[in-house]
Amino acid sequence: MTDPTPRSSGPRGSYAKGIARRQEILDKSIEVFARRGAKKTSLRAIAQEVGVTHAALTHYFGSLEDLLVAVYREHERRSDSEHPxxxxxxxxxxxxxxxxxxxxxxxxxxxxxxxxxxxxxxxxxxxxxxxxxxxxxxxxxxxxxxxxxxxxxxxxxxxxxxxxxxxxxxxxxxxxxxxxxxxxxxxxxxxxxxxxxxxxxxxxx
Amino acid sequence: MTDPTPRSSGPRGSYAKGIARRQEILDKSIEVFARRGAKKTSLRAIAQEVGVTHAALTHYFGSLEDLLVAVYREHERRSDSEHPxxxxxxxxxxxxxxxxxxxxxxxxxxxxxxxxxxxxxxxxxxxxxxxxxxxxxxxxxxxxxxxxxxxxxxxxxxxxxxxxxxxxxxxxxxxxxxxxxxxxxxxxxxxxxxxxxxxxxxxxx
The missing domain is CATH 1.10.357.10 (Tetracycline Repressor, domain 2)
Structure with a gap:
């Protein structure tokens, strides 16, 4: 999977900001999916529910499939850290x-x-x-x-x-x-x- | 599920012909799916692989999801009749x-x-x-x-x-x-x- 985080596109500060922003979107996405499931949807619709632009979602996650994988991985990471x-x-x-x-x-x-x-x-x-x-x-x-x-x-x-x-x-x-x-x-x-x-x-x- | 067979749209002969045509398309669809799986696809792409028009496929089966269900049901019906x-x-x-x-x-x-x-x-x-x-x-x-x-x-x-x-x-x-x-x-x-x-x-x- 490609990592769309802008690792080298700016100074250190903007990289750290990118990471934080990605995590913030991921946190909101988990809430959205927990509520709505994976019902037929589009990246555009998710962006709207999460409250970000379609461009931002694409920038941080790539495709809808990439986002679904990222959301589930994050869910598993949280479960693991709750039950180490x-x-x-x-x-x-x-x-x-x-x-x-x-x-x-x-x-x-x-x-x-x-x-x-x-x-x-x-x-x-x-x-x-x-x-x-x-x-x-x-x-x-x-x-x-x-x-x-x-x-x-x-x-x-x-x-x-x-x-x-x-x-x-x-x-x-x-x-x-x-x-x-x-x-x-x-x-x-x-x-x-x-x-x-x-x-x-x-x-x- | 709605049945798109034209039950009352013509004389008996055309009804029987519709049934036969539907079965013929279903038979070809099973071959296509057995070969290609359910890889991301569209009704239009399936129509092309089966060798019918998009309009015909819609007429006999409705949506892509309806077609997938019909194909799997037909597969089960065949298995059942082989092992009654x-x-x-x-x-x-x-x-x-x-x-x-x-x-x-x-x-x-x-x-x-x-x-x-x-x-x-x-x-x-x-x-x-x-x-x-x-x-x-x-x-x-x-x-x-x-x-x-x-x-x-x-x-x-x-x-x-x-x-x-x-x-x-x-x-x-x-x-x-x-x-x-x-x-x-x-x-x-x-x-x-x-x-x-x-x-x-x-x-x-």
Whole structure:
């Protein structure tokens, strides 16, 4: 992704100002998306809702797709800094449940996520494709490590291939989120808890 | 969804001709989408690839979104007629695996599916929203019944809530399909098989 920040277009002061201005627009954009979702829109319409000119939005973010990626990344960065370290003995599905729990309070951002993933599948090499490929890759590595650790301490069945468990848990969480958005009677959390128990080898539920 | 077939605009012969013409365009559209996926496109571009006028496509299908829904429905109708009845003792995840197996041979249609779901989340009441809500609802009912039956014959753990199993299996299959499209090293089939074994209570992987 190209970085449209005017890194060398002015003296130091104006660079710092550019960064601050970009962040300010990003903060407002997150509010706008959390409220409206990723409903069919244009960069022009977003600019209006955020209260900046279309030219400014293009200058700082490039295309609409670049802006959507930037907004979702910023959302994830904030979540990460609120929960800097998930304890190592938290199960993979519980980890996804916690993040899903947060997401449910902002359905607009789940819609945005789903749009990003669909866009990623549509075009290789696009900003959304890069974002989604990296995100899934990183999450799978993180969860695979977590599974291995939990298997070594007996908290998870040790006859399961860790990387498959990781892919399965991420898939289940994403897919359940989608079903829940379309039909709130789908109990996202209970289904992930069931998966957790199956992975742990429990016979509850 | 409105039906743009000219039901009362002419004598019986022209109605039948309209139906046949619509089906012919649909058949060609499926080929086009299977090849190209749902890459950012317009009704006009599709018309050109299919080899009809933009006006004809609009006449028979309405909007681009209507066409995407019609294409995916037709794809499902064909799959169903090729496999009219899945034996009742086939496990839910195996059922999803069979349909996923078919889908993998036509990545373009998986992309199309993912675009439809994302569009569904973007706008309530849209053709894609109606399609996705119906499809998930129908699949969950179908799989819930299957789970109950398999529990009664001891082929599935009977301490699991059938509707949660159904939602979980559908979610896992959809989510794994997405991950596989972005990274073919993700073993969609093995992960679903693992879920199947967990649901059956087996200790094989």
């Amino acid at each position: 370290e998930t304890p190592a003995d938290v199960s993979p599905a519980l980890m996804m449940r916690v993040s899903a729990e947060e997401n449910r309070s902002i359905p607009g951002l789940i819609q945005l996520y789903s749009t990003l993933v669909a866009t990623a599948l549509e075009e290789e090499g696009s900003p959304a494709h890069e974002f989604a490929t990296q995100r899934f890759g990183r999450l799978r590595i993180e969860l695979t490590d977590r599974v291995r650790l939990l298997q070594s301490t007996g908290q998870l069945r040790d006859d399961l291939e860790p990387s498959l468990v990781a892919a399965l848990v991420i898939a289940a969480s994403d897919g359940l989120q989608t079903q829940w958005l379309l039909d709130p009677s789908v109990d996202h959390e209970a289904a992930l808890e069931m998966l957790d128990n199956l992975l742990a080898g429990d016979h509850r539920r | 009845e899945t034996p009742a003792d086939v496990s839910p995840a195996l059922m999803m695996r069979v349909s996923a197996e078919e889908n993998r041979s036509i990545p373009g249609l998986i992309q199309l599916y993912s675009t439809l779901v994302a569009t569904a989340l973007e706008e309530e009441g849209s053709p894609a929203h109606e399609f996705a809500t119906q499809r998930f609802g129908r699949l969950r009912i179908e799989l819930t019944d299957r789970v109950r039956l398999l529990q009664s014959t001891g082929q599935l753990r009977d301490d699991l809530e059938p509707s949660l199993v159904a939602a979980l299996v559908i979610a896992a299959s959809d989510g794994l399909q997405t991950q596989w499209l972005l990274d073919p090293s993700v073993d969609h089939e093995a992960a679903l098989e693992m879920l199947d074994n967990l649901l059956a209570g087996d200790h094989r992987r």
